Amino acid sequence: MKISGVYKGKIGYTPIVSNTKKGLRLIRFGLLNLSRGKLFEEINKNFETVLVILNGKCKVGCEGKIWRMGRRNSVFESRAYALYVPPKCGYKITAISSEVEIAVCKSPAKTKTIPQLITPSQVRLRKVGRGCYIRYVYDIASDNVKAEKLMVGETINSPGNWSSYPPHKHNVDNLPYESKLEELYFFRLEPQDGFGVMRVYDNKKMNQIYVIKNNDVVTIPKGYHPVGVIPGYKIYYLWVLAGKKRIMKPRDDPAYAWVNREEK
Secondary structure (H helix, E strand, O other): OOOOEEOOOOOEEEEEEOOOOOOOOOOEEEEEEEEOOOEEEEEEOOEEEEEEEEEOOEEEEEOOEEEEEOOOOOOOOOOOOEEEEOOOEEEEEEEOOOEEEEEEEEEEOOOOOOOEEEOHHHOEEEEEOOHHHOEEEEEEEOOOOOOOOEEEEEEEEOOOOEEOOOOEEOEEEEOOOEEEOEEEEEEEEEOOOOOEEEEEEOOOOOEEEEEEOOOEEEEEOOOEOOEEEOOOOEEEEEEEEEOOOOOOOOEEOOOOOHHHHHHO
């Protein structure tokens, strides 16, 4: 199946999901690459935004405040800096390292709050799963941020491991059993010439298999969506979730849920 988008690392802003044509109604996504001293500014009247510093350093000005953000050279290196920008707020980014790459995650919103800086110490690390499906999940913007729809984080699989496993979905509004959330994954691999595998499926007709390369983007409007990586390589993905009810309640595929029960 065709990947939803590929980031080629060009200078400036690269929109990946800018409308609803790729199946997402509540998520917009792009990547920003700036060299030292270069500026990018934007006013999002109708969107809330989470800026995630992937690598490099920058200054971000918003609502009269200026923050110095970023410290890692790679997404595999340490926890991220991020900034939540509410709707009707402008922001200006200035690169202060030789290169800075930033993920720009957006969702339509009306709730006016204040900008919220997220430092690495505020990013919660969770070790999830066991055995060959252990992964490390970094919650960047979850219950620590007062947002309307967006939740953002990062996941890293060790070589040969799986994540989003047992396969889960979150596309039905059926609380307290399942919440309805769209999702997007942006991938990186270490070393970069490796690959991962992702299956997006339901119990009806949808069954899509993706070979994941460095800088690929996959949109997930619905369905179960496990991710694996070949031995010798790590896989990283930035995940962006959005829903009218900002509650994360996934539901495991009953066919594979026994794995967790068996190993407890």
